[in-house]
Amino acid sequence: MTAARPVGTRQAVEVRIVTGAELAEHHRIRHAVFVVEQEIFTGDDLDRHDADPDTLHVLAIAGGEPVGTVRLYPVGAGCWRGDRLAVLPGRRVVGAGGPLVRFAVATAGERGGTRMVAHVQPPNRAFFERLGWTTEGLEDYAGFTHVAMSIPLTAGPEPA
Numbered sequence: 001m002t003a004a005r006p007v008g009t010r011q012a013v014e015v016r017i018v019t020g021a022e023l024a025e026h027h028r029i030r031h032a033v034f035v036v037e038q039e040i041f042t043g044d045d046l047d048r049h050d051a052d053p054d055t056l057h058v059l060a061i062a063g064g065e066p067v068g069t070v071r072l073y074p075v076g077a078g079c080w081r082g083d084r085l086a087v088l089p090g091r092r093v094v095g096a097g098g099p100l101v102r103f104a105v106a107t108a109g110e111r112g113g114t115r116m117v118a119h120v121q122p123p124n125r126a127f128f129e130r131l132g133w134t135t136e137g138l139e140d141y142a143g144f145t146h147v148a149m150s151i152p153l154t155a156g157p158e159p160a
């Protein structure tokens with residue numbers, strides 16, 4: 001019998017675009033973080049981008065369980081937006097945030113993007129800067145102050 005890995009340790013993280021039944025896990029995590037925990041949205045956090053076929057919904061799996069999400073979509077001439085980055089409370093120490101952001105950046109670049117933008121909650125600014133993102137100023141998003149950030153994209157091999 002194999003011992004279960006404690007919830008509070010770094011784990012290998014698999015990141016992939018999801019559709020179908022796995023999309024429900026993506027939305028469940030977003031709801032847990034943005035509606036229940038942070039109360040940024042009331043009821044749900046779904047918007048027009050969720051129904052857009054160009055929107056990519058991404059799920060992070062650690063220890064065989066879904067632990068985090070991000071979504072990305074084109075917003076115009078080579079520009080992509082990454083948003084709804086969420087990792088479940090209690091699973092934030094497994095190391096899923098970095099792989100989710102890197103996957104989104106690589107995927108948008110592979111799909112022809114030249115720049116990615118994001119609304120980042122102020123406490124997460126330094127995390128994004130460590131990943132190569134640049135601060136462009138402050139903005140209001142969903143009634144809360146966020147940091148507008150961007151990163152240049154390059155075409156590369158399809159993300160794993």
